[in-house]
Amino acid sequence: xKGLPKNRQNLVGNSGYLFILLALITAGTVLFSCAPRKxxxxxxxxxxxxxxRLPEQKVAQPEKVxxxxxxxxxxKPVTVTERPLEVAKISPEAAKPKRxxxxxxxxxxxxxxxxxxxxxxxxxxxxxxxxxxxxxLIIEGHCDERGTNQYNLALGERRASAVKNYLxxxxxxxxRIETVSYGEERPLCTExxxxxxxxxxxxxxxxxx
Amino acid sequence: xxIRVFCILAIIFLNLIWWRGNSLSHQRIYIDxxxxxxxxxxxxxxxxxxxxxxxxxxxxxxxxxxxxxxxLFTFVDExxxxxxxTSAFKPENWRPLGVDAVIxxxxxQSENRITVLSTLYDVNEGDQILKKEYSAEVGVxxxxxxxxxxxxxxxxxxxxxxxxxxxxxxxxxEGKRSLYIxxxxxxxxxxxxxxxxxxxxxxxxxxSRLLAYTMRQDREWLLKIIDFDTMKQKTVFRSKGLxxxxxxxxxxxxxxxxxxxDNQDIYLLDTKNSTLKKLIGGYAIEIDPVISPDGKRLLxxxxxxxxxxxxxxDITGYNIKRMTFRGGYNTSxxxxxxxDAFLYVGSVNGKNQIFLQRLDSTEAIQLTMVGNNEExxxxxxxxxxxxxxxxxxxxxxxxxxxxxxxxxxxxxVAGSSPVWIK
Numbered sequence: 051x052k053g054l055p056k057n058r059q060n061l062v063g064n065s066g067y068l069f070i071l072l073a074l075i076t077a078g079t080v081l082f083s084c085a086p087r088k089x090x091x092x093x094x095x096x097x098x099x100x101x102x103r104l105p106e107q108k109v110a111q112p113e114k115v116x117x118x119x120x121x122x123x124x125x126k127p128v129t130v131t132e133r134p135l136e137v138a139k140i141s142p143e144a145a146k147p148k149r150x151x152x153x154x155x156x157x158x159x160x161x162x163x164x165x166x167x168x169x170x171x172x173x174x175x176x177x178x179x180x181x182x183x184x185x186x187l188i189i190e191g192h193c194d195e196r197g198t199n200q201y202n203l204a205l206g207e208r209r210a211s212a213v214k215n216y217l218x219x220x221x222x223x224x225x226r227i228e229t230v231s232y233g234e235e236r237p238l239c240t241e242x243x244x245x246x247x248x249x250x251x252x253x254x255x256x257x258x259x
Numbered sequence: 260x261x262i263r264v265f266c267i268l269a270i271i272f273l274n275l276i277w278w279r280g281n282s283l284s285h286q287r288i289y290i291d292x293x294x295x296x297x298x299x300x301x302x303x304x305x306x307x308x309x310x311x312x313x314x315x316x317x318x319x320x321x322x323x324x325x326x327x328x329x330x331l332f333t334f335v336d337e338x339x340x341x342x343x344x345t346s347a348f349k350p351e352n353w354r355p356l357g358v359d360a361v362i363x364x365x366x367x368q369s370e371n372r373i374t375v376l377s378t379l380y381d382v383n384e385g386d387q388i389l390k391k392e393y394s395a396e397v398g399v400x401x402x403x404x405x406x407x408x409x410x411x412x413x414x415x416x417x418x419x420x421x422x423x424x425x426x427x428x429x430x431x432x433e434g435k436r437s438l439y440i441x442x443x444x445x446x447x448x449x450x451x452x453x454x455x456x457x458x459x460x461x462x463x464x465x466x467s468r469l470l471a472y473t474m475r476q477d478r479e480w481l482l483k484i485i486d487f488d489t490m491k492q493k494t495v496f497r498s499k500g501l502x503x504x505x506x507x508x509x510x511x512x513x514x515x516x517x518x519x520x521d522n523q524d525i526y527l528l529d530t531k532n533s534t535l536k537k538l539i540g541g542y543a544i545e546i547d548p549v550i551s552p553d554g555k556r557l558l559x560x561x562x563x564x565x566x567x568x569x570x571x572x573d574i575t576g577y578n579i580k581r582m583t584f585r586g587g588y589n590t591s592x593x594x595x596x597x598x599d600a601f602l603y604v605g606s607v608n609g610k611n612q613i614f615l616q617r618l619d620s621t622e623a624i625q626l627t628m629v630g631n632n633e634e635x636x637x638x639x640x641x642x643x644x645x646x647x648x649x650x651x652x653x654x655x656x657x658x659x660x661x662x663x664x665x666x667x668x669x670x671x672v673a674g675s676s677p678v679w680i681k
Contacts, residue, residue, distance in 0.1 A: 160566065160588065198590045198604050198611060198633050199675065200460060200503060201560060201567050204516070204523045204544045207501040211521035229521075230478060231501055235457065 162208035176220035194247035206231030308366035321404035445669035464507035505548035538576035626663035
């Protein structure tokens, strides 16, 4: 754009009159092509205007909107997706839950340290596991609803791990302990009160043989 | 002297011609989306031709909803129109109404196909600025409407809107979790046919057209990838310890949160040979990795400071920098498509709210106020945000504009983890 007028001045210097003639023709063209558009436009039949413009704009390419692919997902080879899911229950080798139950232990908000009020329960649990060497333990970590889903899953996992580590310190083999986090997905109660949130911030024990 | 005057005139005219030619080759942009508050354009919309009345109505409503929800367009009340729908466009019929542009749609229907000729007029210039024909089966009328609206939006802004994008989320089905997909306006809700006790963290890669998600099955965490070109899925990783899909980097590389030795860290998973490379370690919880649009950096959540906060690191895992300092519970980061800002969820008076923060700032703008609001995600064009909210009693999928305006529920059913698919 910057170079343009300079070029044209050179042109004028070299062959001035030819250029003026060109300029006049251009001026005429511009005057005749621009001015009537503005002034006389209303007299033109709009239909004709449209027909004239249509080919030059080349915007009338039809676009096919094809039906969308049906969104049904198929699994590749033999997969496990369609198998009935039994996450809530105990694994097949742990099919016989013992009737023995230990109370849940509780945690502070956004914390996974074992509280002092949980230690007597864990001590009892460790003693029972020592006396029943064939028994296995699943520790479920749970959270209240206030956190966000993914962070709560991590927090629940940490709570379960903290319990496992405590039991290991008391001499229980890690091979007997499995941990699982449910995050905030399985609340015991759904009111929005501190009492309810406290009930949900828990580790739950499932014992099997 | 006279020659000089002529020369100057000639130069002016030539420049005029050059300018006109230039403006023709580069179409005028009516709405500059880079300006902070573009003035909305007033539109008229007229349908003529044949077709079942409810189909005509649906076409009209979808186009109007798409365009007006952007906040960039308003529609002038049809009862005020002077020009019959079947008449040719005359600018003088529209100027008194304050209409900036007129959309005229002409429909033809033959058996099961519908053909629409869409013409767009600039009232001020009296010009036709877009003309295009579309053809579709009657069954995909809404998609047809989104495509027509897309072209109109694009003609005015020179940008792609998300009208054809889909939103995928985790919903409930017979007491279990299931993946659902719907249009960006919440219509045409469909189930993908995947159900599990737990489904979390769907992540979409537009580049490779893959969806990664995480499910739990038989007390294991499974990372699944669906190829949206073939609609087939496979399990790429399984683990007893908490493992959650993060963003897909490329076809065989995915960021994950994974638990080793009771410790959640961020890894790069090569799905071809199932190898893990630790990117972000340490004894704290490290989760939720999201890759920047240029692939060079990631945001993640860590509680290394004693509370969950958003951090940024190079893709190598080095140069870790804390990004959030406001409040004691900040999670769920999401990049803007431009890579200059991110969304996150922060706790305010015990409620989770969505914040928008620029990368070069520690200040954040709170976008939501009512109830709990979580899981924010930017639309592909960066002008809209989906999220979940419990403001009406149950967790549903919501949408808002980038500035927090226009918040509305997209679903009547319960849902979580919305992501944009485009």
